[in-house]
Amino acid sequence: MSVGAGFGALQFARRVNRVPPNPYDKTTIVNLFPREIREKKPTLVPGEFVIPAAPKNDFSFIIISPASWFREIDESQPALEIPVNSFELANSIVRDYCNGLVGCDMEDKMPGLAVIPGALTREEIIKNHSDKLEIAKTKQDNWFKELVLLADVLWARTQGNPLAITNDARLAAEMLNLKNKPWLGDVRVFELEPCPACGTMRNPAYPICHNCKTVVNQDKLNALTEVGAIELEKTFKTADVEF
Numbered sequence: 378m379s380v381g382a383g384f385g386a387l388q389f390a391r392r393v394n395r396v397p398p399n400p401y402d403k404t405t406i407v408n409l410f411p412r413e414i415r416e417k418k419p420t421l422v423p424g425e426f427v428i429p430a431a432p433k434n435d436f437s438f439i440i441i442s443p444a445s446w447f448r449e450i451d452e453s454q455p456a457l458e459i460p461v462n463s464f465e466l467a468n469s470i471v472r473d474y475c476n477g478l479v480g481c482d483m484e485d486k487m488p489g490l491a492v493i494p495g496a497l498t499r500e501e502i503i504k505n506h507s508d509k510l511e512i513a514k515t516k517q518d519n520w521f522k523e524l525v526l527l528a529d530v531l532w533a534r535t536q537g538n539p540l541a542i543t544n545d546a547r548l549a550a551e552m553l554n555l556k557n558k559p560w561l562g563d564v565r566v567f568e569l570e571p572c573p574a575c576g577t578m579r580n581p582a583y584p585i586c587h588n589c590k591t592v593v594n595q596d597k598l599n600a601l602t603e604v605g606a607i608e609l610e611k612t613f614k615t616a617d618v619e620f
Contacts, residue, residue: 396445396458403496404441404463406471407506409489409513411548416470420446421461426470431489436510440496441467467492479543480523489517521549525558532560536583538569 406428408414414428421444429437441463447456461469471490472483481487491513493506502510528546535541542560550558569578577588584598585591592598 396460398443398460402443402463403494404467405438405493405495405497405502406441406467407436407438407491407493407502407510407513409436409510409517411552414474414488414490416474418444418469418473421466422446428470428490436489436502438497438499438502441470464492464494478520479545480520480527485516486520486523487516488520489513518553521553524549525553525555528558528560534587535580536585536587537580538578538587540569540578 408428409431411431411433413430416426416428418424418426423444426439426441428439431437443463444461444466445458446461447458450457471492475481475483475487475490478488491506491509493502493509497506524543524546528542528550531541532538537559539560539562547561550556550561555561570581571577572579572586572589572591572593574586574591574593575589577586579586579588579593581594584594584601586593
C-alpha cells in the first residue's frame with residue numbers, strides 16, 4: 378500500500394459519524410444583563426455562544442440546541458460522539474460565566490440570567506414566564522447592590538484610587554440610579570502619582586499612602602488633623618461638655 382493510500386484509509390477510518398440532533402431539544406436563555414455575554418467551550422461542537430446585551434429595562438434571549446463532544450476509542454475507529462442536551466448546556470453556559478464574577482454567589486446575587494426549557498418567543502417569555510423574569514431581576518439588583526457596597530469599601534481603603542473600581546460596579550450604580558457616589562467620576566480626571574516609599578500609584582489628595590502608610594505630605598496631614606480637632610471641639614461644645 379502506498380503512503381497516500383494509507384493516509385486516505387486512515388482519514389476514512391477516523392471520520393466522525395454525527396447523530397442527527399433531536400429537533401425538539403431546545404432551551405432558552407433569557408438575559409437582563411446590559412452586556413453581551415460570550416462563552417466558549419472548546420471541547421464541544423458547536424462551542425461558542427453569544428448572548429446579546431439586554432436593552433435598558435428589557436431583555437434579550439437566545440435559543441440553545443444540543444451539542445456534542447467526542448471520545449477517542451481506537452485509531453482505527455471513528456470517534457465516539459457524546460451528546461449534551463440543550464438544558465444541561467444552557468445551565469453550564471450561565472454557570473461558567475457567573476462563577477468568575479466578583480460578588481456573585483449563584484443563589485441570591487448574580488446577573489439576570491434565566492434558563493427556561495423550550496424554544497420560546499418573546500411573547501411566550503412575557504406571557505408565561507414573567508415570574509422567572511422577576512426572580513432574575515431581583516437577583517441582578519442584589520448583585521448590583523453588592524458591587525456598589527464593595528466599591529464603597531475599596532474606595533475608602535485605597536483613599537480614592539479610581540483604578541480600584543470595576544466597570545461592573547460603575548454599571549451597577551448606573552442601573553440602580555445612584556448618582557452620588559464619589560467614584561462615579563471620570564477616571565481621566567484623577568492624576569495619580571507614585572508613592573516615594575513603595576512606588577504604589579496613589580491619589581495626591583491624600584497625605585498618607587494607602588499601601589505602606591507613609592506620610593507623603595506632612596503639611597497636608599497637619600492641616601487635616603487641625604481641621605478634625607476643630608470640628609471635634611465644636612461637637613463637644615455643642616453637647617455642653619467641659620474640657
